Amino acid sequence: MGKPMNMKHGKVRTHIPHDLALCILSKLPVKSLKKFGCVHFYSLSGDKCENMVKLNFQNPFQEDDPLGFVLDSGSITGILCVYQYHNGKTAFWNPTPEEFKIIPPSPFLFRSPYQKFVVNPLGFGYDIVRDDYKLIRCVGYFNLEYEECEELGISWSDAPWKDLSYEYLWEIYSLKSNTWRKLDVNDSACSCFSNIAGVRLYTNEMCHWWQYGKKYDGVEVESFDLRNEVFFTTLVPLGDVYSKSLYMVGLNGSIAFISWTSGTTTFDISILCEIGVKESWTKLYSIGPFSCIEHPIPIGTWKNGFVFFRTKDNEIVLYDLQSQMIEELCIEGEHFSHILPYKKNLLSIGGINQ
Template sequence: MDMYRNKFLSNNHSYYDGASILVHVNMRGNLDHPYLNFKTSLYMLSGERFENKVQIDWPNPFQDDYPGFSILGSSSINGILCLYRYFKENKKIVLWNPSTEEFKIIPSSPIESGLYWDKLHGFGYDFHKHDYKVIRHITLFSENDDIDQSYGGKSFKTLWEIYSLQSNSWSQLYIDMPVCSGDKESVRVYLDGMCHWWGLGKTHTCKAYLVSFNMSNEVFVTTPMPSDMDDSCQYHSTGKHLVVLNGSISIISIFSNTATFHITILGEIGIEDSWIKLFIVGPLAFIEHPIGVWKNGNIFFRKEDDELVWFNISTKRIEELGLKSRLKFGNIVYYKKSFCVIGGNK
């Protein structure tokens, strides 16, 4: 196992070739408004110890009085990021290439004319059609009694929609798959044409699954959580975070009672027995939760005092980044510079 661990960490995946790190942080603001009392910043990091930091301006659609945005997924795709913000009347979903400063605002779906609630699940690439896509789950409310279910005196039904950049439109997906569990960015990642998220089964046991959705054939596969992570684990950990570590889908589980974290990697999608617990690290009492990973076993964490740090699994070295993030929705993504055209605006 030691040999396997060393090889896993030392063999840098092509995933990192030519990539940089973008750090998305939320810092304390000076406003009195409860929902606007923070500001978002975006930094590009470089250097062996991430000592070089360059702040990046985000595109026009987000340069207003509302606070920032979130980044959907764990990486750029051909240099393109998917940004979004959900603040009631100020909802926006935008594709953006920082290298060219080009952006495209994703249009509304016809279904948005009614009362609805939606959750974005992934931004990915269709290798067959060379198309960029966004997938989301929608709860559509109605006063009619003929719709599937009811809640709080209102009837509703649920459905899936997928956006295509080529057609610049949303279309309905006739599919029944587990919905993403949680709102943090650490429950959704993208790798090799597939969007992955944590989903819960429909039984009362709340069995957790990794849901893997193929952006090309629009088919999904579920992989049960590792057998040693039963439901009781939820009461002893502060969270299970989904990451892409050296080209492998991985789970970072934080255990508050022992101040440790475990790293488990997936060998093959759809095969429960292919999960391998590779590392047990700690105790690190001041670590709160991970916000991303990088090559050579570097993992970025947020501390209890809002300070961001990076930790190397091999050397056990911990260093501060010189950045803070107040909220749990900040994250780190891989970014590869590209001049791909989106077909939007400068």
């Protein structure tokens, strides 16, 4: 049983509810996908936290020391998306039967000798009408630094900088057809080039990610409808957003933001009631301050209003929004820990093992 903690206010939790069936703790980044022991499954049912599986997943990218990430939008019917930030290599992974599908390289990805690119997966989800898994991503192109040109034996002063293209590439992958397609995006800028957790989310056949606004001095949530392949933008009224830390999560089926001022232990939680409507943001909770948790950082949520926090000592604790109780879970995280809901899928899903 987890150990109860003294709180400044509220009650003390004595057990973890039975309906907390399963969660996945993914430590981001995963230094080597050969060592996917970094990804653990925990049963959070009954009165104890028990390590269920330690995975040793074969490196799907066939590299000696790849830098891999688990996309923080979560598990889609038991499937996870793993990727490499620096070269765009991507795979879909079903951990239960240990199946994976290496995504073919995009035919639209190009690079000048004087440029580097950053591939940013923004969303992974399931189109229920077409019975298809889809991945949307944005590719940004940037000039090489002077030192990088020297290392490659390229003259920086002779580079045709004015002739190079800096347009963002937006594309979508379909598992069913095993092909990439370009997306026509009018305002193609993307400021969401980040591997940190709490940036992406998948709900109700829509992929969401937040970024600092292009035309609005603040934060906006971009949403992409996988079925109709259209974008929606929702502004986020957070005041002085640059002084706040933000973490986007799913809460009871809705998009939610956990926001706090760095160095404090008071957190505001707001949900979005209608996509595209700035005025529909509603603050549901203001929690803390916590005298018993030093430098808490939110790392995920669970159904029925539970929030996971990582402490300064990398311990994972569970907070109940309704009862205001905190429970130590006897789980040690990492600096880049993130908790995602996961449900086992023993079946081979269309195209996943091809």
